[in-house]
Amino acid sequence: MAPAQRAFIFDMDGTIVDNMAFHTKSWITFFERRGHALDPDEFFRSTAGRQGHEIMRTYLGAHITKEESAALDAEKESLYRELYAPHRATVTGFDRLIAAAKADGVALAVGTAAPTDNVVFTLDGLDLRRHFDAIVGAADVARGKPNPDVFLLAAERCGAAPEHCIVFEDAPLGVEAARRAGMRAVVLTTTLPAEAFAEYDNVICVARDFSELDVEQLFATAAD
Structure with missing residues (x-):
């Protein structure tokens, strides 16, 4: 066999x-733009491994549509790639x-x-x-x-x-x-x-x- x-x-x-420090920094910046102040360590522990649309709905509300989530995801991930690219x-x-x-x-x-x-x-x-x-x-x-x-x-x-x-x-x-x-x-x-x-x-x-x-x-x- x-x-x-x-x-x-x-x-x-x-x-x-x-790269998780760069992901967390981009998330914190993203949410700060929307009036949410988050603790970086707690945010990482509760979200690392979840998909972007799941995180969006948790912090911005379950009413967010799939199309709205996709646009928000694109904004956040573009910010992350800009921050992390020199360190990849x-x-x-x-x-x-x-x-x-x-x-x-x-x-x-x-x-x-x-x-x-x-x-x-x-x-x-x-x-x-x-x-x-x-x-x-x-x-x-x-x-x-x-x-x-x-x-x-x-x-x-x-x-x-x-x-x-x-x-x-x-x-x-x-x-x-x-x-x-x-x-x-x-x-x-x-x-x-x-x-x-x-x-x-x-x-x-x-x-x-x-x-x-x-x-x-x-x-x-x-x-x-």
């Missing part, structure tokens, strides 16, 4: 690239880890709440798209994290069962989405400390960046 397909599924913002880079060790995973036959996927323009901005801007077997973004699923939709679709497109997938995340809502998908998770502390993930029993490893990680050791730990 052939061995089961294994997969790594990467969140994008805050995981492949260390992968997190330390990412290139080495995915090279090792590919050599080991591990499928690679992206599971992100980002809109299409931001996926293009990041993955194509850094010439990363060629490495992935599947890329799933906000346009591909109806619900953002903590719902498991984005990770389940990524696994399906890779031909991997959830129990053979490891998710890489930087946000609690993303780790919860992995848990609901039946997947183990690796946490990168690019944005929050390890303590923020203490309640999640699907976390198999916490690391500062990808340089601390080993492909076979991760799967061995996930199997325990």
Whole structure:
């Protein structure tokens, strides 16, 4: 019997690239223009991984139409790309880890709440798209994290069962989405400390960046 397909599924913002401070800054600026004063840390904890239209409806009202939300999303994301463009880079060790995973036959996927323009901005801007077997973004699923939709679709497109997938995340809502998908998770502390993930029993490893990680050791730990 052939061995089961294994997969790594990467969140994008805050995981492949260390950009969440720029996302948060753009959101804070966006809402300040509309008279909302928000605490950056609390905002991140409660929204990271959710889709833009979900965040808009939470803070601006459920009455917002799909068309209005799309226009607001475009404004906010344009502000984010302007802020982050000069700093765009992968997190330390990412290139080495995915090279090792590919050599080991591990499928690679992206599971992100980002809109299409931001996926293009990041993955194509850094010439990363060629490495992935599947890329799933906000346009591909109806619900953002903590719902498991984005990770389940990524696994399906890779031909991997959830129990053979490891998710890489930087946000609690993303780790919860992995848990609901039946997947183990690796946490990168690019944005929050390890303590923020203490309640999640699907976390198999916490690391500062990808340089601390080993492909076979991760799967061995996930199997325990």
